[in-house]
Amino acid sequence: xxxxxxxxxxxxxxxxxxxxxxxxxxxxxxxxxxxxxxxxxxxxxxxxxxxxxxxxxxxxxxxxxxxxxxxxxxxxxxxxxx
Numbered sequence: 317x318x319x320x321x322x323x324x325x326x327x328x329x330x331x332x333x334x335x336x337x338x339x340x341x342x343x344x345x346x347x348x349x350x351x352x353x354x355x356x357x358x359x360x361x362x363x364x365x366x367x368x369x370x371x372x373x374x375x376x377x378x379x380x381x382x383x384x385x386x387x388x389x390x391x392x393x394x395x396x397x398x
Contacts, residue, residue, distance in 0.1 A: 332376035336369040338396050339377065339385060343369075346389065356388035357381060 343353055350365040359365070367375035377385070386393045 329371065332368075333371045334398070335377060335382070335396050336371055338398065340369040342389060342391070342395070348389075353385065353388065357384035 343350070348356075349362075350369070351362045354360070354362050354365045357365075364375065364381070367373055368377045368381070382393055382396055385391070386395070
């Protein structure tokens with residue numbers, strides 16, 4: 317049995333949602349719009365950031381996104397995880 321067998325979809329949804337909310341919180345504290353953050357991480361559209369912050373349409377940030385966001389906001393990636 318793999319460890320991942322014990323992780324259900326609801327648990328993953330909560331995990332992704334918490335990360336999205338943390339990024340939204342940090343972004344707002346720094347006065348950065350979703351569009352500005354999207355541009356900082358190499359996207360021309362706000363869609364990724366907007367959807368991933370709220371887990372809309374099951375969109376979430378992947379590791380590359382988190383890495384790029386951490387660089388753009390001068391953070392350590394561990395800051396996204398409480």
